[in-house]
Amino acid sequence: MNRSRFLRLLTASGASAFAFRPFRALGAIDYDFSGTPAGLRPYLHAPRPDSMRVSWWTDADSQTFIDYGTDMAALEHTVSGTRNVLGSNYHYHTVQLTGLQPDTYYHYRVRTENLTSAMFRFRTPKPLGTATGKFRVLVLGDNQIIDPAQRRFERLVERAKKKVEDLYGVPIEESIDFVLMPGDQVDVGTLQHYRHLHFEFNGWISPYLPIMTTIGNHETYSDPGLANYKAVFHYDDLDCLGVSSPDPEVYYAYQLANIAFVHTSSEHTGAAQTGWVQDLVSAAETNPQVEWMISLCHRPYNAEQYIGDISNWMRNTAMPIFARTEKHVLNIGAHHHLYARGQTREWPVYHIISGGSAWDQYWGQSNEADYDDVQKTIANWAWQLIEFDLDARTMDVRCFAEANVRFPEANRWSYHSRLIDHFQRKLDLPAPDAPTLAAPPAEPLELPLTLESSAYVSATGENLNSTWFQIATDTDFKDLKVDRIRDVENIFGDTGAPDFEPVDIHADLDIIQYLLPANALANGSYHARVRHRDTNARWSPWSAAVAFEVTGSSAADDPAITLQKHVYALDERIRIDYDGGPGIATDWIGIYRKGDTPGPVASTLWSYVTGSSGFREFDAKLTEGEWFAAFFTNDGYTEIAPRVPFYVGHPPTLATGKSGYDEGEAVAIDFTGGPAGVTDWIGIYRIGEAAGEANPAQDWDYLNGTRTPPASGVASGSLAFDGLPKGYYYADYFVNDGYFGIAEPIHFSVGTEISVVLIDSPVVNPGDGFTVRFSGGPGTPKDWMGIFRKGDTPGPDPLTAYLYVDGNTTGSVTFQLPDLPPGDYWVALFINDSYTEVSNRFEFSVPGNEELKIEESALDGSSIILAWPSRVGTDYDIEGSDDLETWETVRSVRGTGGRIEETVDAGSTEPRQRFFRIKTR
The missing domain is CATH 2.60.40 (Immunoglobulin-like)
Incomplete structure (x- = not known):
């Protein structure tokens, strides 16, 4: 209508x-923000037992003073600070108060030549190493949206403050020690967003509690060198246990009481940050003054929406380093605008997503998956309260929800600090007892089969949280066929309209049992085991393994072999997994050079297999070059699975001077460290296209820069590729005139407005849904389609509507915007959660009767x-x-x-x- x-x-x-x-509009807001703090609102950060940094903004004032003291009736100290003119109407004032006493309340006011703030109060941190009393931390995720009408993050902050003061019955500075923010404090790294989003919306708490920030991807937008971020936040004088950051402000750590807080950057991963994490963990592990460690990383450890949009550096590199010490108990992420909590698979470490109240994110909006190291994902706007009982050596975490984006705006903020999660981590408690696994029948059995663990037993009083069942073909449990962790509670998805309540998909599941349905395993011999995890995230020892044999199965898997990677070092062990084989005792796997014919040519390495599935490892060193693995049956040369090629040797390194080129500009690809074969070549392909005979390269050259092989190999150099049409590309290094790429491909783009967006009509009727088609997209996980009013600039100006495109390079999205006001708009495609436009702007209008x-x-x-x-x-x-x-x-x-x-x-x-x-x- x-x-x-x-x-x-x-x-x-x-x-x-x-x-x-x-x-x-949809409805009036249910909270009157006329009481929003006004005037000079100081911002505390970089807390130390003997110092505090205080900052604030003015439009043009030049003087910078703080009057402070322990008695509000007599502010006996006055100190001056610095004023940094960052831009027109952006004067940034900073004072570092020094010589303070630990765990002491100070009253203060800030002033300039024209303005004087109200009186405020803060408390300095406890002495380093303090191991008694309570220590509480408020966690507030993505600030991000400046939205002057809804001010959604300000609502979250105000409600968190109210709930905390209701809980403890005292002003917030008496109960909370400081605030952690895990990234995306702004939508774009402009002075406008730092002042009028982050500082202004946090004005409810920033004069009373120090706030410590983390680099997110949005801090880098419009400020790739982080000049504004580094001008606003000052962490370069912080260290932790004598370990200083190689790049302070970008990543840094500090100690408060007996807790180490480590702010990493998911946007600046590399050897320097990894080495710094190693040094911190080593220092903390041997220092008795630190008993706890919390890490932060903006992109999370794992996520069940927009799957894959996580920090692989945190998950695969940093977390194993942090887990070397059991002092590391919690990792805090953000980036996804919801709440999630899980436990790492192997270690007693919790991880959460504190997504604040940023851009809308909800179930059904993206690609989704239920992961066994994520126990619950709840699409609410929420905040967290961490309380350490330092005497009892206990960390208690509660999550409070305030709003649901799926509700109409009139009742969106109706949760009123609803408790949606509560978990604890307690030091020194023993793990649960090892369970036993009931032995299946001794004779061969037909599936289905239910494996049943003994009851959960623990001397600590902690409840059962998880079970972990494994089934393998070998007694060392390396060739796993089942590897499954299940939690007592598993929140995934919601009930849909109108309530959108979280759903526990394990509500009727007995996790003590594990059902193997018919045909779940191929015929053969297997071993199974189980262990239990308590609500303190501690795993029991594994049960003793039980053996069983499956018969009568018709598992439909075709024979296959797989390798864990496709390029190996000269002295590296090579593991080959096989599955779906006939199970004949004389089935075997062989390794051959490329071009060899099995039979007439003997294998270089070979081994019999055991059963229909399993793995074999080859220790003998192979010479440099291309090889393939093959799966044979019954002592013959009949191959029963596709061959798997691989390369042994030093992989080359490719590099390009920049990630984006203009149309007509030559693209320079540097190479070094490769095998330097005379018919090795570098090829350019479009993103999403695989190299092969049926898919020729967009452009290519041998290593000498021509299409005639050189007389001798070229070990390093640079090739220039001219005339590439606009598009998104990758380059790879291919060997021996073939299509086997052995480098880490590098990605780049050519041209601007590479992608194309289109609406069927430039006029959209009021209230009607409309479809936007796109092609030639970058294909990154969080590419999104955004609608802006005509004349607006993305980032500084508010976004009207958006939809993610699920990483597709071609497709369509449909907007349902019944309340889109009449006016002129444009729509474009943006790359990977940024404000970088990669398409044309398609302009359209919504007519209305005000005309x-x-x-x-x-x-x-x-x-x-x-x-x-x-x-x-x-x-x-x-x-x-x-x-x-x-x-x-x-x-x-x-x-x-x-x-x-x-x-x-x-x-x-x-x-x-x-x-x-x-x-x-």
Whole structure:
């Protein structure tokens, strides 16, 4: 149904008037923000037992003073600081208070030559190494949206403050020690967003509690060198246990009480940061003054929505280093705008996502998967409270939800600090007892089979949280066929409209049992074991293994062999997994050089297999070059699975000077360290296209820069590729005139507005859904389609609507925007959660009745002339009514604006109302 505005004409002798019905929003907000803090709002950060940094903004003031003391009636100290002019109307004032006493309340006010703040109070941290009392941390995720109307992050902060003060019955600075923020404090790294988003929205708490920030991807937008971030936040004087960061502000650590807090950067991973984490863990492990460690990384350890959009550096590199010490108990991420919690598979470490209240994220919006190291994902806007009982050596974490983005705005903020998660980590508690696994029948059995663990037993009082079942073909459990962790509670998805409540998909599951359905395993011999995890995240020892044999199975897997990678070092062990084999005792796996024919040519390495599935490892060193593995049956040379090629040797390194090139600009690909074969070559392919005979390269050259092989190998150099059409590409190093790439491919783009977006019509009827088609996208996980008003600049100006495209390079998204106001808009594709446009801007309009206006009116009220602007290709009906119930068509028009004259009861002496509206057809 089309929404329309009304033009009312009140006619009488010599009188006329008109009025418009305003655009109706979904509903009024349920909280009055007229009480939002005003005036100078100081911002505390970099807390130390003997110092505190205090900052604030003014438009133009030059002086910087703080008056402070332990008695608010007598502020006995006054200190001056620095004023940094970062831009017009962006004067940044900073004072570092030093010589303070630990665990002491200080009253203070900040002032300039023109302004003086209200009186505030903060508490300095406890002495380093303190191991008694309570230590509490407030965690607030992505700030990100500046939205001056909704101010959604400000609501989250205000409600967190209220809940904390209700919980403890004291002002927030008496109960909370400081605030952690895991990244995306802004939407773009501009001064406007730092001042009017991060500082302003945190004004409820920033004068009372120090806030410590983490680099997110949005801090780098519009500020790739982080100049604004480093001008605003000062962490370069912090260290932890004598370990200083090689790149302070970008990643850094500090100690408060007996807890080490480590802020890593998911946007600046590399050897330097990894080495720094190693040094911190080594120092903390041997230092008795640190008993706890918490790490932060903006992109999370894992996520069940927008799967794959995580920090692989944290998951695969940093977390194993952190896990070397059991002092590391919690990793905090963000990036996804919801709450999630899980436990790492192997270690007693919790990980959470604190997604704040940023851009909308909800179930059904993206690619999703249920992971066994994520116990719950709840699409609410929420915040967390961490409480350490330092005497009891206990960490208690609670998560409070405030809002659900799927609710209409009128009741969106209706949760009122609902407790949606609670977990603990306690040091020194023993693990649960090892379970036993009931032995299956001794004779061969047909599936289904239920494996059953003994009951959970623990001396600590902790409850059962998880079970871990493994089934393998070998007694060392290296060739795993089942490797499954299940939690007592597994929150995944929601109930849908109208309540959107979280769903526990394990509500009716007995995790003590594990069902192997029919045909779940191929015929053969297996070993199974189980262990239990308690609510303290501690695993029991494994049970003793039980053996069983499966028969009568018709598992449909074809024989296959797999390798863990495709390039190996000269002295590296090679593991080959096999599956779906016939199970004949003389089945075997062989390794051959490329070009060898099994049979006439003997294998270089070979081994019999055991059963229909398993793995074999080969220790003998292979010479440099291309090889393949093959799966043979019954001591013969009949191959029963596709060959798997691999390369042995030093992989080359490819590099390019930049990630984006202009059309017509030569793309330089540098190479070094490769095998330097005379027919080795470098090829350029479009993203999403695989190299092969059926898919020729966009461009290629041998290593000498020509298409004639060189007389001798070229070990290093640079190739220039001209004339690439605009698009997204990757380059790889291929060996021996073949299509086997052995380098880590490098990615780059050519041109601007590479992608194409299109709507079928440039006019979208009010209330109608519309589809935006796209092609030539970058194919990164969080590419998104955004709608802005005409004339707006992405980032500084508010976003009207958006949808992610799920990493697709070609496809469509459909917007359902029933309340999109009339006006002119444009839509474009943006790359990977950034404000970098990668497509054309497709302009469209939403017509509305506010365009219908009175141009002239007869003095006697007998007629009016209505006018409207031109909108080519749009059909309109001009309708009139005396009572807003019975409408008649006055005029139908198409494709242009214009003027119409409407007669209204000529000669009438009585005033009357006449309503008009314009509707699109």
